[in-house]
Amino acid sequence: MPRSHFPRVPPALRLAAGPLPPAPLGAMLGLLVRHLAREHPGILRRMGPHAGRSFLIDPTDLPFLLLLRPATGALSAHRRTWPPAHDARLAGPLAAFLAMLHGTEDGDALFFSRDLTIEGDTEAVLALRNALDDAEIDLTEELATVSGPLAAPLRRTLALAERITGLALHRAEPTGDYT
Amino acid sequence: MMELVCPAGTPAALRAAVTAGAHAVYCGFADETNARNFPGLNFSREEMAGGVAFAHARGARVLVAINTFPRAGGEPLWHRAVADAEAAGADAVILADLGLLAHAAEHHPGLRRHLSVQAAAANPDAINLYTEAFGVRRVVLPRVLSVEEIAAINREIDVETEVFVFGGLCVMAEGRCSLSSYATGRSPNMNGVCSPASHVAYAEEGPELAARLGGFTIHRTPKHAPAPYPTLCKGCFTSGAETGHIFEDPVSLDATRLIPALARAGVAALKIEGRQRSRAYVAQVVRSFRAAVEAQEAGRPLPEGALARLTEGQATTTGAYAKTWR
Numbered sequence: 001m002p003r004s005h006f007p008r009v010p011p012a013l014r015l016a017a018g019p020l021p022p023a024p025l026g027a028m029l030g031l032l033v034r035h036l037a038r039e040h041p042g043i044l045r046r047m048g049p050h051a052g053r054s055f056l057i058d059p060t061d062l063p064f065l066l067l068l069r070p071a072t073g074a075l076s077a078h079r080r081t082w083p084p085a086h087d088a089r090l091a092g093p094l095a096a097f098l099a100m101l102h103g104t105e106d107g108d109a110l111f112f113s114r115d116l117t118i119e120g121d122t123e124a125v126l127a128l129r130n131a132l133d134d135a136e137i138d139l140t141e142e143l144a145t146v147s148g149p150l151a152a153p154l155r156r157t158l159a160l161a162e163r164i165t166g167l168a169l170h171r172a173e174p175t176g177d178y179t
Numbered sequence: 180m181m182e183l184v185c186p187a188g189t190p191a192a193l194r195a196a197v198t199a200g201a202h203a204v205y206c207g208f209a210d211e212t213n214a215r216n217f218p219g220l221n222f223s224r225e226e227m228a229g230g231v232a233f234a235h236a237r238g239a240r241v242l243v244a245i246n247t248f249p250r251a252g253g254e255p256l257w258h259r260a261v262a263d264a265e266a267a268g269a270d271a272v273i274l275a276d277l278g279l280l281a282h283a284a285e286h287h288p289g290l291r292r293h294l295s296v297q298a299a300a301a302n303p304d305a306i307n308l309y310t311e312a313f314g315v316r317r318v319v320l321p322r323v324l325s326v327e328e329i330a331a332i333n334r335e336i337d338v339e340t341e342v343f344v345f346g347g348l349c350v351m352a353e354g355r356c357s358l359s360s361y362a363t364g365r366s367p368n369m370n371g372v373c374s375p376a377s378h379v380a381y382a383e384e385g386p387e388l389a390a391r392l393g394g395f396t397i398h399r400t401p402k403h404a405p406a407p408y409p410t411l412c413k414g415c416f417t418s419g420a421e422t423g424h425i426f427e428d429p430v431s432l433d434a435t436r437l438i439p440a441l442a443r444a445g446v447a448a449l450k451i452e453g454r455q456r457s458r459a460y461v462a463q464v465v466r467s468f469r470a471a472v473e474a475q476e477a478g479r480p481l482p483e484g485a486l487a488r489l490t491e492g493q494a495t496t497t498g499a500y501a502k503t504w505r
Contacts, residue, residue, distance in 0.1 A: 046189075046219045103195075106460035109489045112405050119383070123218050123376040126455075130219030133457045134189035 006095035006115060007166035009061040018063040026076035029066070034073035035146050036137065044070060046131035053124040056086035059094040070128070088120035095167050100129070101137055104172045138171035180476040181438070182448035184242065184341060185465045188220040188455055193230045193241075195458040200469030203240040205273060206230065206454065212260040213244045214297055215454040216371025224263050231268040240270035244454075246295035247371050248276045248354070258282055265290045273319065274298075275354055280313040293317040293341070297354035297368065303335035310338050317341055319450065321353055322432065323499045326440045333445035342441060344434040345464055345486070346452025348498050349373075350412055350427045358411040362393035374410045381406075398429070405429075433486060433495035435468070438475050441500075460489055 009017075037044060044051045051071040058065050065078045067086060078084050090097075096115045099105035107129045110116035118125050140158045144151035162169040185201035187193035196204045207213025209221035222230060231241045243264035249257040257276070261283050264272050272290055274280050275297035283292055296319040300306050309315045317339040320329060333340055351358070353367075360366040363378040378393045390398040390409040397409035407413060407429030416425050434441070438449065449472065451464055463486065470482050486495075 048218070050218055100457070100459075103191075103457070103459050103462075106457045106463075106489055108408075108456055109460065112407070114388075114403060114406055117383070117388075118381055122379040122381065126376045127218035129457070130189065130217065130455075133459075134191045134219075136191050136458075 006093045006099070009059075009094050009167075010165060013165070014061060014063060020064070020077075022064060022077040022079060025064070029075040029077065030073065031146060032142065033068070033070075033075040036135075036142060037070070037073050039142070039145075040135040040137065043131045043135050046134060047124075047127045050121075050124040050127035053087040053121055054085070055124070055128060056083065056089040057097065058089060058091035059097060060091055061093050068128075086120065088118070088122070088125045090116065090118055090125060092116040098139070098168045101132060101139065102168045102171045103133070103136065104168055107133070136171060140170040181442060181446065181472050182341075183465070183468055183472055184448050184450045185468075186346075186451055186454040186456070186461060187230070188215060188217070188453075189458070190222065190226045190230050190233075192454075192456075192458040192461045194233060195462040196465050197234050197237050197239045199462045199465035201239055201465050203242055203270070203448070204230070204234055205242040205244050205450075207244040207246075208260050208263070210256065210260070211369075211371045212247055212257050214246050214295075214367045214371045215244070216247075217455050218376065220455060224267065227264070227267040227269070235268065241268075242271045242273055242293060243267070243269040244273040244295065245279065246273050246275040246297045248297075248368050249279060250369065254278070254282075258286075261287055261290070271316070277313075280309070280315070284313045288314075291316050293319065295319055295354075296321055296343070296349075299352045299354045301332075301352075303332050306332065306336045306338065310336065317447065319343075322349055323352070326437060326444050326500050329441070329446060329500075330444035339447035340445065341448035341450050342434075342446050342500075343432060343452055344438070344441070344449045345432055345468065346456075348427065348430065348432040348452075348496065350499070356412070362395055362411055364393075374408065379409055428496070430496045432498045434497050434500055435471055435481060437497055437500050438471055438481060442475060456489075463489065 047070055055068040056065055057068055065080060065083055067076045067078060067084050092115050096110050100107050140155060144154050147154045158169045182202045184203045184205055185196040187196050187204045187206040193204050193206060207215060207221050209223060234241045245260045257279050261272055265287050271293050273293045273295045274283060275295035292315050294300055294309050294315045299321050300309060300318055301321050301324060306318050315338060319341045322343050359373045363375055365372055365375050367373040374392050380391045382389045386402050388400045388406055389396055392409040397414040398407055400406050412426045413429040453460055467486055474481050
């Protein structure tokens with residue numbers, strides 16, 4: 001029987017995130033998604049018609065759900081009590097999503113091990129996963145880019161958060177270079 | 180040293196493969212000319228040229244898979260793919276269709292031709308025909324042969340052989356299997372997709388995860404058990420009083436420990452399956468197998484692999500290479 005090796009979001013952080021109002025949180029996340037779409041046009045190109053689908057992302061150790069609409073650059077936060085309509089749903093610990101985004105974990109392996117659950121439009125989920133994998137996103141650097149003069153303290157804060165929580169907040173650099 | 184031929188579904192995966200030690204990378208264009216025509220995957224013409232330049236700068240080769248069977252009336256798409264692979268600087272094309280092999284031999288004589296596993300050439304007579312008629316320089320052998328059979332083939336042919344050593348395990352006569360077509364109307368042979376995601380549905384039903392393909396339930400997996408992808412050849416079926424995996428269990432190939440035997444059998448290249456997998460998978464598997472072929476070359480014991488976690492069913496098999504069939 002597989003056992004997840006992913007760290008969970010610390011309870012204190014989960015409690016602190018609980019009262020966050022979904023609308024302002026969604027507005028901030030939307031800024032990040034639109035920045036990613038501008039900086040990585042290959043994501044929407046690779047997704048093709050699947051970019052118009054809606055993806056409910058369920059980080060199971062956070063108090064809210066996220067609804068991603070790549071074509072319109074929208075990422076909104078929602079209370080668990082009111083899940084929005086969607087075409088596909090992906091559920092798993094936040095650490096698994098971040099590890100997949102940063103190239104340290106394979107999406108199929110996460111599915112085989114049941115760390116990640118998929119329901120709905122499987123083809124659209126594959127398109128999203130493949131497009132994001134090719135984009136080689138570094139969340140810390142993307143956030144730093146949109147933070148202007150706060151970039152340096154933000155990098156330090158996220159590096160500290162990464163050490164404390166075990167969550168992958170930046171892209172893994174290739175190792176074992178034979179070239 | 181045996182050549183390590185590694186998969187790349189995206190430019191990022193190609194860079195990961197080369198950086199991790201691939202001697203060669205195989206990849207395809209983003210259309211139905213290659214047998215991994217999955218959403219979000221594969222290369223534009225510009226990306227292919229960029230990938231070839233990246234690989235060549237680091238001493239690695241790029242092989243372009245154009246290994247589906249052209250539709251009648253649709254041949255120009257496949258012909259363009261061969262011409263564009265050559266223009267991008269590809270080191271070889273991997274072909275399966277007789278007509279496309281003839282076209283490539285006639286119009287692109289300087290472009291090295293490999294025979295795809297999709298051609299299912301599994302005996303010396305077939306391989307020698309492809310060699311003599313179309314100048315094929317390497318044959319990718321089907322995953323249905325034992326090591327002894329591979330050795331017997333190599334004694335009677337004059338071209339290189341390449342065998343799969345890791346990843347998804349196709350147990351059928353490749354290029355001729357119609358199971359995916361039966362369930363979905365789409366096949367790896369004509370459309371480049373086996374068990375396409377567009378026809379796959381997962382549903383949590385009580386304590387089980389049901390996996391369906393084209394409406395057929397292929398698996399019911401208990402909670403927390405490893406989840407397989409719903410391909411018909413690895414499905415769990417009830418026949419009479421028995422329920423089980425009729426053709427093959429949902430496991431993946433890992434022939435690491437057979438590398439010395441494959442070398443003795445005269446195999447020139449080892450292939451890793453997985454163009455549909457992420458750059459994380461590519462990097463980990465390539466690094467592990469590069470260490471294994473280095474050890475084989477130096478006569479050292481092979482390093483212990485730790486790749487089962489990446490595989491379907493979280494379990495591996497040596498497949499037909501050392502198989503006792505049911």
